[in-house]
Amino acid sequence: MPHRTFFWFILPSALAMLLFIAFPLVSVILQSLHVEHEQILVTSENCGPFGCKQSTSVDVEATALLKDAAPLGRFNGLGTYFDRGHLATAEISAAWSGTDSWGGFFSKVMNLPFYKALAFTLAYTVVVTPLVILLGLAVALGVNGLPKLLKGPTIFISLLPMIVTPLIGSLILYWMIDADGILGKGLQYIFDDPALSLKASPLLTWLTLFTYGVWHGIPFAFVVFYAGLQTVPEETLEAAMVDGASRWERIRYVVIPYMGPLFVFVALIQLMDNFRVFEPIIGFSAQANASSLSTEIYGDLLGDNAQYASAAATSTLTVIGVAILLTPVLIRTWRDFNRKVV
Amino acid sequence: MSIASKRRSTPLVLISSVLVLAWIVVAAFPFLWTLWGSFKVQGDFFSKADWMNALWGTRTLIETGGTFTGAGYEGAWIEKEFWRAAMNTSIIVFFTVIISLTLGTLGGYALARSGYRYAFWLLMLALVFRAMPHITLVSGYLLPFFEWNLWGHIPTTIVVLVAINQPFTLWMLHSFFLNIPKDLDESAMVDGCTRFQAFRHVIVPVMWPGVITTGLFSFLLAYNDFTVTALLLNQENQTMIPKIASFLGSTQVEGNVMFAVAAVVSATAPLFVLILFFQRQIVSGLTAGAVKG
Structure with missing residues (x-):
């Protein structure tokens, strides 16, 4: 296709992505380098019968004018990145020199909002992704062995947890694990502890969120693997059987290697989606015990005095995280592409 | 065997x-x-x-x-005016899907038919964009939108959702167009069609299965969105999902969680129907990107 035609075909789509994905990223970086204006203070002297008093007040009008003139705020360089809410370098070095055990150091670091969020986000990504792949494969193998008549309805039900809005899915589970809900009551009964609540401790909240993540993720892995299973060549399986491979060996040495690219695909999509975990934390009202990078940003943006600079700094750091996550994939694709060209 | x-x-x-x-x-x-x-x-x-x-x-x-x-x-539909949110959602979802698909088919077709290196790089860039957490983009929008008085309106949200949708739509339609043989449109061009005419008269009639599947996923993205709609729309233009989230804040005090439960069921019903009718397309769509690696 000539360059010219290509350009006109791609233009609307490229323009949309440029304006609403690339520019916002630039805007985020710009915002993160600025902070809100300081309020302009005026000192006035009030003289009454008992002498004069000096009082300081905020000059609302002048502050608003300044805000209008430069909506971004004043330039702050990388200041926001290193403050307590983000990388907190000063606090970290204080914690490093102030504590003598690793445990003490970590518990201090975990009290800093950014690291707390980062820890949860990474933990969520690292725990949920492999579990989704494993259980998704297990369900796919199971459904593959079902009689034909049952396959359709099973797939229909299996799709539900993925298709349903994440916020709604997490709300539904949240109501069920409520201390008065059916699962909450059930757990209290099983562990014989009437005070048991999944919302109380950070550990239990984290486990609940991980469970939700797996529940939400399995359908996707399942469908992809199930479709992959349909394309595994029968001849190879038969050959393996003739050579005396057991069922497990056939799965291990034929099916799994054959589906290699699918694992990479599911892992990639899951990593991207789990890294931006957001709705479940809102749905489970778990902000007190678990925060992710996304909820940190959301918290900064919400309300009347939104802190754009802080949100922007966290956003930039998140984008850097995504970039690190994607680098291996991009390098691999780059190599494949070059090989194809040569 | x-x-x-x-x-x-x-x-x-x-x-x-x-x-x-x-x-x-x-x-x-x-x-x-x-x-x-x-x-x-x-x-x-x-x-x-x-x-x-x-x-x-x-x-x-x-x-x-x-x-x-x-x-x-x-309580949810009448007293709390959930119908308004449902209407807003319908408007936003409808236009997002239509516009996404229009832009996506043009772009995806071009990417599938261009053998140049930049087409590959555009796809890679789209993949990177696909990985961006939506909330980071939203935090980029807010300040400029406030400055230019774009905040809170339905059209703004539609345009933003379309843009966020583009990377995925492009990838998916690109892989569908790769499956349509090149000879089809090229023979039309030999017969004297321009590239656009070939697209319009030869490709458009055969592309519907792919477009419908992609449309389903665009629908899901727009319908299920919370991040963008919660932060970019004002009270009056609120859609269903943020509305449900806001129920939680206000109703737990009044002891009326049941409003939220009813709203949740109402919002899930269309998705149910969707899977019921389009199960095959959803499955094929999920695997389309995967099988081709």
Whole structure:
């Protein structure tokens, strides 16, 4: 296709992505380098019968004018990145020199909002992704062995947890694990502890969120693997059987290697989606015990005095995280592409 | 392969059946439970006395005189004006899907037919964009949108959703167009069509399966979105999902969680219908990107 035609075909789509994905990223970086204006203070002297008093007040009008003139705020360089809410370098070095055990150091670091969020986000990504792949494969193998008549309805039900809005899915589970809900009551009964609540401790909240993540993720892995299973060549399986491979060996040495690219695909999509975990934390009202990078940003943006600079700094750091996550994939694709060209 | 060699040992059949059964229960039960419970009163759905109350509606019978009640739905749809949110969602979803698909088919077709290196790089860039958490983009929008008075309007949200949707739409349609043989449009061009005419008269008639599948996913993205709609729309233009989230803030105080439960069930119903009719397309769409690697 000539360059010219290509350009006109791609233009609307490229323009949309440029304006609403690339520019916002630039805007985020710009915002993160600025902070809100300081309020302009005026000192006035009030003289009454008992002498004069000096009082300081905020000059609302002048502050608003300044805000209008430069909506971004004043330039702050990388200041926001290193403050307590983000990388907190000063606090970290204080914690490093102030504590003598690793445990003490970590518990201090975990009290800093950014690291707390980062820890949860990474933990969520690292725990949920492999579990989704494993259980998704297990369900796919199971459904593959079902009689034909049952396959359709099973797939229909299996799709539900993925298709349903994440916020709604997490709300539904949240109501069920409520201390008065059916699962909450059930757990209290099983562990014989009437005070048991999944919302109380950070550990239990984290486990609940991980469970939700797996529940939400399995359908996707399942469908992809199930479709992959349909394309595994029968001849190879038969050959393996003739050579005396057991069922497990056939799965291990034929099916799994054959589906290699699918694992990479599911892992990639899951990593991207789990890294931006957001709705479940809102749905489970778990902000007190678990925060992710996304909820940190959301918290900064919400309300009347939104802190754009802080949100922007966290956003930039998140984008850097995504970039690190994607680098291996991009390098691999780059190599494949070059090989194809040569 | 003979049937005998395919037969599995009994314990294996047992294990895999139990596994599938367990998964089905885990996947379906929460929805059935919530659907059932949405017709009860709060005292049953969150029963302090006995969980069986939720099944038989003991308190519902005492409070309303019947074992089922539509009070939650009435409260959500009429009193809390959920219908307004449902209308806003329909408008936003409809236009997002239409515009996404229009831009996406043009772009995806171009990417599938161009053999140049930059087409590959555009796809890679789209992949990177696809990975961006939406909230980081939203934090980029807010300040400029406030400055230019674009904040809060439905069209703004539609345009933003279309843009966020583009990377995915491009990838998916690109892989669908790769499956349509090149000869088709090239022979039309040999016959004297321009590239656009070839696209319009030869490709458009055969592209519908791919477009419908992609449209389903665009629909899901727009319908399920919370991040963008919660932060970019004002109170009056709010859509269903942020509305449900806002129910939680206000209703728990009044003891009316049932409004939220009813709203949740109402918002899930269209998705149910969607899977019912388009199961095959959804499955093929999920795998389209994967099988081609």
